[in-house]
Amino acid sequence: MIRFHKEGYKIIVITFIITIVGVLLADNLIDITWLVKAIQVLLLAFLVIVLQFFRNPKRVAPLNDNVLVAPVDGKVVVIEEVEEPEYFKGKRLQVSIFMSPINVHVTRYAMSGVVKYSKYHPGKYLVAWHPKASTENERTTVVVNNTAFGDVLYRQIAGALAKRIVNYAKVGDTAVQGADAGFIKFGSRVDLFLPLGTKLNVSLNDKVKGGVQIIAEK
Incomplete structure (x- = not known):
C-alpha cells in the first residue's frame, strides 16, 4: 500500500478535486475530442506527479549507533x-x-x-x-x-x-x-x-x- 507524507495531504486533496472537476468540465464544455483528451491526460499526469512526490515509503533503519x-x-x-x-x-x-x-x-x-x-x-x-x-x-x-x-x-x-x-x-x-x-x-x-x-x-x-x-x- 502506498503511503503519503502528512505534509502532502492538503495539496493532494486540492489537486485531486481540481483534476476531477477539470476532467468533467472539459468533457462537458469542449466539443473538440482531441483537446478534451489532451486536457484530461495533462490533469491526470499532474495528479500522478503530485502523488509520487509526496510518497512516504516505509523504511526500516538498522538502529545501530555505530x-x-x-x-x-x-x-x-x-x-x-x-x-x-x-x-x-x-x-x-x-x-x-x-x-x-x-x-x-x-x-x-x-x-x-x-x-x-x-x-x-x-x-x-x-x-x-x-x-x-x-x-x-x-x-x-x-x-x-x-x-x-x-x-x-x-x-x-x-x-x-x-x-x-x-x-x-x-x-x-x-x-x-x-x-x-x-x-x-x-x-x-x-x-x-x-x-x-x-x-x-x-x-x-x-x-x-x-x-x-x-x-x-x-
Missing part, C-alpha cells in the same frame, strides 16, 4: 573537507545528497541521539548545486549527538524549486535513526557534516536510499 544512514534519497554530489562556520567553526567532512523531483523527499535522522541544535535560516533560492547554496539559501541546521559519532550536523537546503522546508527537530528531542525528521517540498539537497576521519561507505555520484542505506561508520 553507523550513519542516508538522511534522504538522492545522489551524492559532494564529498570534501570543509570549514563549517555556523556550529562547529572548524573543519568537518561534508557529504551532500541532491534530491531530484522524482526522489522521495522525506528527511530522516541519520543516527539516533539527542538534538542539540536546531535553527532556521531564511535565504535565497540558488540552484542546489551552487557552491554558495549551503550558506546563502533558505535552510535549516540541525545537530544530533550520540556517544559514537559525537555531534553530527545535517542541513536541509532549499533550491530553485524548493520553496518550503519543514523541520521537526527541536532542541532536546530524542532522535531515532531513520525516523521522520522533516520534508523539503519540491526538494533540493541535504548536507551532512561529519567528524574528520569518519569512514564513508559511499562515493561521489552514488545513489543512496534514505533511512536504510549505511553511508558511514565508526
